[in-house]
Amino acid sequence: MGVTIKDVAKEANVSPSTVSRVIAGSNRISEETKKRVKDAIEKLNYHPNVVARGLSNKMTKVIGIVLPTEGENLFKNPFFVYVMTGISKYAQESGYYIMYTFFKTEEEKLSSIKNYINSNLADGIILTTVHSKDKCIKYLQEKEFPFVVIGRPEDTKNVLWVDNDNFQAMYNVLSKLFMKGHREIAFIGAKSKLNVSKDRLSGYRQAHRIHGIDIDENIIVEVEDFREDLGYHAMKKILSIRKPTAVVCTDDLLAFGVSSYLAENNIKGISIVGFNNTPLAQYQKPALTSVDINAKKLGYYAVKMLVDKLERNIENMHYIIETNLIERESTRY
Amino acid sequence: MGVTIKDVAKEANVSPSTVSRVIAGSNRISEETKKRVKDAIEKLNYHPNVVARGLSNKMTKVIGIVLPTEGENLFKNPFFVYVMTGISKYAQESGYYIMYTFFKTEEEKLSSIKNYINSNLADGIILTTVHSKDKCIKYLQEKEFPFVVIGRPEDTKNVLWVDNDNFQAMYNVLSKLFMKGHREIAFIGAKSKLNVSKDRLSGYRQAHRIHGIDIDENIIVEVEDFREDLGYHAMKKILSIRKPTAVVCTDDLLAFGVSSYLAENNIKGISIVGFNNTPLAQYQKPALTSVDINAKKLGYYAVKMLVDKLERNIENMHYIIETNLIERESTRY
DNA sequence: ATGAAAGCGCTAACAG
DNA sequence: CTGTTAGCGCTTTCAT
Numbered sequence: 001m002g003v004t005i006k007d008v009a010k011e012a013n014v015s016p017s018t019v020s021r022v023i024a025g026s027n028r029i030s031e032e033t034k035k036r037v038k039d040a041i042e043k044l045n046y047h048p049n050v051v052a053r054g055l056s057n058k059m060t061k062v063i064g065i066v067l068p069t070e071g072e073n074l075f076k077n078p079f080f081v082y083v084m085t086g087i088s089k090y091a092q093e094s095g096y097y098i099m100y101t102f103f104k105t106e107e108e109k110l111s112s113i114k115n116y117i118n119s120n121l122a123d124g125i126i127l128t129t130v131h132s133k134d135k136c137i138k139y140l141q142e143k144e145f146p147f148v149v150i151g152r153p154e155d156t157k158n159v160l161w162v163d164n165d166n167f168q169a170m171y172n173v174l175s176k177l178f179m180k181g182h183r184e185i186a187f188i189g190a191k192s193k194l195n196v197s198k199d200r201l202s203g204y205r206q207a208h209r210i211h212g213i214d215i216d217e218n219i220i221v222e223v224e225d226f227r228e229d230l231g232y233h234a235m236k237k238i239l240s241i242r243k244p245t246a247v248v249c250t251d252d253l254l255a256f257g258v259s260s261y262l263a264e265n266n267i268k269g270i271s272i273v274g275f276n277n278t279p280l281a282q283y284q285k286p287a288l289t290s291v292d293i294n295a296k297k298l299g300y301y302a303v304k305m306l307v308d309k310l311e312r313n314i315e316n317m318h319y320i321i322e323t324n325l326i327e328r329e330s331t332r333y
Numbered sequence: 334m335g336v337t338i339k340d341v342a343k344e345a346n347v348s349p350s351t352v353s354r355v356i357a358g359s360n361r362i363s364e365e366t367k368k369r370v371k372d373a374i375e376k377l378n379y380h381p382n383v384v385a386r387g388l389s390n391k392m393t394k395v396i397g398i399v400l401p402t403e404g405e406n407l408f409k410n411p412f413f414v415y416v417m418t419g420i421s422k423y424a425q426e427s428g429y430y431i432m433y434t435f436f437k438t439e440e441e442k443l444s445s446i447k448n449y450i451n452s453n454l455a456d457g458i459i460l461t462t463v464h465s466k467d468k469c470i471k472y473l474q475e476k477e478f479p480f481v482v483i484g485r486p487e488d489t490k491n492v493l494w495v496d497n498d499n500f501q502a503m504y505n506v507l508s509k510l511f512m513k514g515h516r517e518i519a520f521i522g523a524k525s526k527l528n529v530s531k532d533r534l535s536g537y538r539q540a541h542r543i544h545g546i547d548i549d550e551n552i553i554v555e556v557e558d559f560r561e562d563l564g565y566h567a568m569k570k571i572l573s574i575r576k577p578t579a580v581v582c583t584d585d586l587l588a589f590g591v592s593s594y595l596a597e598n599n600i601k602g603i604s605i606v607g608f609n610n611t612p613l614a615q616y617q618k619p620a621l622t623s624v625d626i627n628a629k630k631l632g633y634y635a636v637k638m639l640v641d642k643l644e645r646n647i648e649n650m651h652y653i654i655e656t657n658l659i660e661r662e663s664t665r666y
Numbered sequence: 667a668t669g670a671a672a673g674c675g676c677t678a679a680c681a682g
Numbered sequence: 683c684t685g686t687t688a689g690c691g692c693t694t695t696c697a698t
Binding site: 335337338339349350352353354356357381382384385386387388389390 | 674675676677678
Binding site for chain 2: 002047048049050051052054055060062069074075076078080081082084085088089092097098099100101102118119120121228229260279280283285
């Protein structure tokens with residue numbers, strides 16, 4: 001079917017190896033033949049066969065990514081889609097291909113990874129989720145297979161990762177609210193075992209400490225999952241104790257629930273801040289102030305780190321992606 | 334690095350080709366050597382190198398998919414994510430790998446496709462969107478490259494596609510509403526040039542015809558895009574003309590807008606039906622009745638068709654995936 | 667600066 | 683039923 005390097009060689013009156021060198025951008029090729037080869041490539045519309053190249057090189061320029069389907073979160077929160085677009089962007093810029101697999105359980109995740117490695121199909125892997133004591137990380141390290149993880153892992157030793165500074169993000173939210181005069185700020189979080197969650201709560205606590213404001217533990221509520229109904233009930237619970245002037249949530253879905261509880265009961269005067277700046281945040285009434293975590297950029301830099309390692313063996317151990325507080329009506333007090 | 338077919342051959346005291354045959358499941362191999370080879374594979378933990386196999390076979394078992402990033406729709410509506418999970422499912426079942434690229438413009442879409450083909454990396458391609466007069470389809474047909482499209486294309490000649498029966502889906506919605514006694518049913522649609530949109534509107538019209546109910550063209554509104562605010566205004570416009578007893582929308586986002594307009598103005602007694610059964614539909618107040626289009630299954634069957642063509646050259650020209658009306662509070666009258 | 671030749675790991679005639 | 687051999691298309695020593 002295809003036109004091969006041999007055809008080009010014949011057309012340009014050189015050997016296949018010369019063509020290969022021209023493509024690789026070798027500098028010890030005379031300008032003249034270089035041009036001749038390039039013309040032939042153009043003329044024949046030649047494109048290297050990446051499979052053949054991969055076999056010869058042991059580099060396929062393929063990066064595998066593994067994504068969770070677990071829970072409905074994948075569908076309600078476009079986090080992973082943003083990550084994927086960022087991944088795709090850097091990949092395209094650097095000539096890499098992206099392969100994906102979904103997993104439901106940790107076993108599936110691990111076997112996806114094994115498959116990528118065993119098949120010799122991928123040069124590197126990106127993990128989009130981390131558990132504490134992640135078996136996959138351990139496996140990849142044992143195999144010495146290049147990988148990067150999105151989200152800071154428990155043990156960062158020898159792992160490339162990219163993440164937001166969740167501590168700082170929440171700290172900044174609180175600082176801002178304090179500046180606006182708030183003193184009683186409730187906290188609604190979920191999945192307290194996750195690093196993200198811990199960091200955000202720490203930010204909340206630390207901001208109080210630094211600003212010399214007491215924390216009322218009663219208005220810190222942690223729920224099971226990032227769900228609107230749980231946010232709704234958390235708010236109800238908080239209000240049964242006392243009325244804060246603001247409430248920060250570790251996810252927009254929780255904040256949506258808060259918002260509808262307040263609306264339903266016609267309660268005014270409580271600022272709300274969400275996290276992740278999901279697309280619906282701006283359509284809430286009132287439009288929800290939220291922390292944008294730059295998910296696309298997380299994906300982008302994940303690939304960048306991986307490619308840097310793969311091609312230049314540069315190991316930037318991690319990147320911190322900035323967050324942005326997007327202020328909307330829900331904090332206009 | 335890896336253990337190769339030669340190592341296995343040596344271990345089992347056979348030639349590499351025998352090993353290859355065992356792996357391929359050839360039946361003219363004695364049970365005894367078959368066992369010996371399998372043991373050796375097990376013992377050495379051998380996994381075929383799919384790159385080498387691909388080069389030799391001219392079949393990589395890789396399927397490329399191209400996804401639009403255009404508009405915010407990708408992020409608000411999890412359609413594509415569902416499709417991707419379905420794709421992933423069948424791919425995993427049949428031992429295929431999935432590669433993806435995003436595109437913003439038609440040129441990018443086409444160049445993604447060219448890249449898949451030229452690189453010899455993919456065996457087939459799945460298009461997740463179709464335009465009328467789609468250049469990509471034409472290109473793929475010229476190249477005689479295997480592909481399937483999700484969504485019925487303008488010209489279905491020689492193209493494999495999978496889609497819902499959008500005409501029927503809407504027809505059924507209307508029939509149901511008629512059965513419930515509704516006679517004045519407004520229609521809110523968007524992107525009227527798309528096949529989906531045309532089909533859904535046809536279903537609306539045809540149901541009226543068959544049931545012998547007149548259509549009031551004034552309460553058929555077509556807007557630019559699938560956006561909540563546009564649904565909101567469409568409803569406003571309709572109510573300025575007359576009050577229907579029900580309104581059907583070609584997308585949940587439109588229906589969300591309708592719903593909030595009715596809530597804000599405290600208007601009761603209008604049933605609402607959405608389309609696509611997005612995750613938020615069930616959380617609306619009232620919970621939104623919506624047509625589930627089975628996006629995951631669309632993806633699943635897309636891969637199935639492609640693999641059937643690739644491996645057995647069976648060309649099932651298309652699949653129709655059933656839709657399901659999910660009835661919730663918004664039609665409880 | 668360029669060519670010849672070997673080899674990446676696997677498959678598929680062709681023999682036997 | 684099994685081994686030998688010749689590629690698949692490209693890269694990369696090793697010569698010259």
